Amino acid sequence: MSCRLPAEELHAFDALCTQLGAKSRSDGVRSVVRMASGFLEFSREDSARLEEIRYELGKIGTNVNQIALAANRGRAPMVKAQWASVDELRRSLPMVAKALSQIIAERRRQGVALFRKFAEAQEGVRHG
Structure with missing residues (x-):
């Protein structure tokens, strides 16, 4: 899966990944999807x-x-x-x-x- 984001959104996503403790953008995407789906994250x-x-x-x-x-x-x-x-x-x-x-x-x-x-x-x- 791939996704293109404008630089501003990518910086915001990277900041979110840091806040979530994600080691990679893939980990960040997984965490966001899990949280949106009601999983405990x-x-x-x-x-x-x-x-x-x-x-x-x-x-x-x-x-x-x-x-x-x-x-x-x-x-x-x-x-x-x-x-x-x-x-x-x-x-x-x-x-x-x-x-x-x-x-x-x-x-x-x-x-x-x-x-x-x-x-x-x-x-x-x-x-x-």
């Missing part, structure tokens, strides 16, 4: 952000558990409202992490289903 920047979020959620959970442990041992006295906040965090953080993982997994499943449907349609075109 994260730029390097978005992937890094998701990893940061997962990492930070883990750190926050560890800190909340340390606060609760210190309070249980009497080293950090807390009032009832503070205990309620800590308990809410201990319940909520795992649910947030799980929801994030489920969103990513669902987008991947949708992408795989779209790809299979596309591949089956292409196979039918070849044989039909």
